[in-house]
Structure formats: C-alpha cells, structure tokens
Amino acid sequence: MDTENPNARSRPQSRLPGKNHPGARPDSGVVHDSARHTENFTVIGNHLAQHEELSLLAIGLGCHIQSLPKGSPVGIKSLADRFPEGPTRIAAALRELEAHGYLRRTRERRPGGQVVTRTVFCNKPGHRAGPAEGPRRSARRPAPEKPPPRRRLPAVPQPASPSxxxxxxxxxxxxxxxxxxxxxxxxxxxxxxxxxxxxxxxxxxxxxxxxxxxxxxxLPAEPLTxxxxxxxxxxxxQLPPPPPFRPPAPPAPEPRHPWQTCGTCDRVFRAPSPGRCRDCRTG
Incomplete structure (x- = not known):
C-alpha cells in the first residue's frame, strides 16, 4: 500500500494550457484575481466587452450605459460632464453603438408639444429575432431589429417675425x-x-x-453625408446676438409758421403766407 504510482497526477488541472486560448503562454498575458460578486454588479456579454469593430471608448461607454438604472440621463452633455472625454468623442462613440445595434435613439413629441429623445440600450443586439427571420448573425456584426428610420434634422432658431x-x-x-x-x-x-x-x-x-x-x-474636407x-x-x-437696442427717433417738431395780419379784421395769426384769419374765412 505504500508503493507510489508514478503515473498519477499530483492534483487535477482545471484547464489545460492553450486549450481554450490558442497561442497563450503560461508565463505571459493577464492573470485574473477574481472575487464573486453578490451585489452591485452588472452582467456584460463578451460580444460587447471584446467587440472586434467597436473602439475602446465605445466599448467602455456601452458598459457604463448598461450599468445605469432605468431613467438615467445618457445624453451627450450629461456624459461629457461625467467623463473627461469631450462631446465630440462621446457623440462619435454613441454613433458606433447605434450603428452596431446596441443603442437606439428616437425623437418623440410629448402631448405638450415638447420634443424629447428616447434612448433604448440593447444588451444583446438581435436577441428578438425569431426563427422565421432566418439564422441570427454573429456577435461580430449585430444588426438592429429593423432598419433605422431617417434621422430628423436638429431644430433651428425661429425668427420673431416670420414675414x-x-x-x-x-x-x-x-x-x-x-x-x-x-x-x-x-x-x-x-x-x-x-x-x-x-x-x-x-x-x-x-x-x-x-x-x-x-x-x-x-467646411470639412471629407464628403458631407x-x-x-x-x-x-x-x-x-453660431447664432449671433441681437443687435443693440436703438431707441425710436423722436417725432419731428411741427413747423412754426410766421405771424401774419388778417387783411379783413387786422387779427394776428400764424400762417405760411399772408391772407385772412380762420374766423374771417369761415364767415
């Protein structure tokens, strides 16, 4: 019973080197120090975290939006206030997520007439496709559920007097x-x-x-889509400010005619030329 078995392994191996990660070397690459999350965590698919076409900023922004609770603001301004990237880079990352089906943005008009942007984030693009729609596409090129509608133009300033x-x-x-x-x-x-x-x-x-x-x-040198x-x-x-206030011009003073003497009653009155006074003309 005290004879050793030279063919037995000292302990079982959970994963063979290179089995699931071809080309991986045991002495290089990342090593995970993992802990099990029991609260305050978000499940994110590798199709987003390891997307082959999205930029790193778009992947990080997608993970951040997916971790937010329902109703959180995800507009360009609110995200630019939250992160050091400027509005231009954030807008480009949102367009990437929109192009690959992770983000849907539509403009809706409320009963009061106010136009708001409705944002829907999809944690797995194409998950609503049924068997009649054919095989699902791979996670490399996720497609939206339906072709996106024509995007509306941004609002423009309105004149005060649209003649x-x-x-x-x-x-x-x-x-x-x-x-x-x-x-x-x-x-x-x-x-x-x-x-x-x-x-x-x-x-x-x-x-x-x-x-x-x-x-x-x-204007930019590239084609304008x-x-x-x-x-x-x-x-x-670039709307310029209103012109400076200019007070209205005062009304022109009434002309002061010279004094004239009535040829009938010798009454003095003002008139542009000699003649009779008003009473004599009326009589």
Missing part, C-alpha cells in the same frame, strides 16, 4: 449655397426646415452675404 418676404429671402440664401459648394445641394424638405434659422440670422441685421459666409467657411444637419448645427451654434 413671407423674410422667409423668401432665406430660401434664396439656402438655394444659392450649392453654387459656392456643390456638396451643399439641399432638398426642398431640408430647405423648408432650415429657412426659419436663416431668417432668424437676417432678422438680427445680418445681410445675406454674411449668412452665406458663416455657413460655407471652414448630411449637409442639412451640418447647416442646422451652424445656424444654432
């Missing part, structure tokens, strides 16, 4: 932008949406040439 002549002049400004840059060719629907914003600029004592210059200067959205952003972000 027909002012709106017509604003439409002429927008229609002429394509002559300065062919990429700024706008549809009739986009022109109708942007015209009040141009009218708000012109209402602030800005000539059409100044509005054209503000909308066309320093949504030129109307770019113009809407500029009309809102």
């Amino acid at each position: 027909p002549d002012l709106l017509r002049a604003a439409v002429d400004v927008l229609a002429g932008l394509r002559r300065l840059d062919p990429r700024l060719l706008l549809s009739a629907t986009d022109t109708e949406h942007l015209a009040p914003g141009v009218a708000a600029w012109m209402e602030r004592d800005l000539p059409p040439s100044a509005v054209r210059r503000a909308l066309t200067e320093r 949504r030129p109307a959205a770019l113009l809407a952003h500029r009309l809102t972000a």
Whole structure:
C-alpha cells in the first residue's frame, strides 16, 4: 500500500494550457484575481466587452450605459460632464453603438408639444429575432431589429417675425449655397426646415452675404453625408446676438409758421403766407 504510482497526477488541472486560448503562454498575458460578486454588479456579454469593430471608448461607454438604472440621463452633455472625454468623442462613440445595434435613439413629441429623445440600450443586439427571420448573425456584426428610420434634422432658431418676404429671402440664401459648394445641394424638405434659422440670422441685421459666409467657411474636407444637419448645427451654434437696442427717433417738431395780419379784421395769426384769419374765412 505504500508503493507510489508514478503515473498519477499530483492534483487535477482545471484547464489545460492553450486549450481554450490558442497561442497563450503560461508565463505571459493577464492573470485574473477574481472575487464573486453578490451585489452591485452588472452582467456584460463578451460580444460587447471584446467587440472586434467597436473602439475602446465605445466599448467602455456601452458598459457604463448598461450599468445605469432605468431613467438615467445618457445624453451627450450629461456624459461629457461625467467623463473627461469631450462631446465630440462621446457623440462619435454613441454613433458606433447605434450603428452596431446596441443603442437606439428616437425623437418623440410629448402631448405638450415638447420634443424629447428616447434612448433604448440593447444588451444583446438581435436577441428578438425569431426563427422565421432566418439564422441570427454573429456577435461580430449585430444588426438592429429593423432598419433605422431617417434621422430628423436638429431644430433651428425661429425668427420673431416670420414675414413671407423674410422667409423668401432665406430660401434664396439656402438655394444659392450649392453654387459656392456643390456638396451643399439641399432638398426642398431640408430647405423648408432650415429657412426659419436663416431668417432668424437676417432678422438680427445680418445681410445675406454674411449668412452665406458663416455657413460655407471652414467646411470639412471629407464628403458631407448630411449637409442639412451640418447647416442646422451652424445656424444654432453660431447664432449671433441681437443687435443693440436703438431707441425710436423722436417725432419731428411741427413747423412754426410766421405771424401774419388778417387783411379783413387786422387779427394776428400764424400762417405760411399772408391772407385772412380762420374766423374771417369761415364767415
């Protein structure tokens, strides 16, 4: 009974080296010091944490949004206030999550007329697909449940007095932008949406040439996929202040006529030329 078995292992192995991780070396790579979570934790799939096409910022932002409770603000401004990355990088990361089906953003109008953005985060894109829809796509290219609707244009400033002549002049400004840059060719629907914003600029004592210059200067060199959205952003972000207050001009004083003597009763009265007084003319 005291004979040793030279073929028996000293202790069982939980995982063979390289079995689940080809190419992994026992003397390199990460080593996990794991503890079991029993509270205050979030389950995140590897299809997000190890996504092959998302940027690191998009993956981290997706994990953060998934860990938030329902109703938490996830707008660009609130996320930029929370993290050191600026609004531009955060907006780009949100677009990545939206393109890969993790995020859905729609604009809804409340009964009071206020327009709000509804954000839905999907922790596993494509999980609602049924058997009739065919095989699910791999986690590498998750697809949304249905094609996303056409994104609405951002709101633009509104003029205080939208007169027909002012709106017509604003439409002429927008229609002429394509002559300065062919990429700024706008549809009739986009022109109708942007015209009040141009009218708000012109209402602030800005000539059409100044509005054209503000909308066309320093455009990006790459192709413009949504030129109307770019113009809407500029009309809102670069809106000039109202002109300084100018008090109305005082009314012109009434003319002071010279004194005249009535040729009938010798009464003195003011008139631009000699003649008779009012009483003599009436009699």
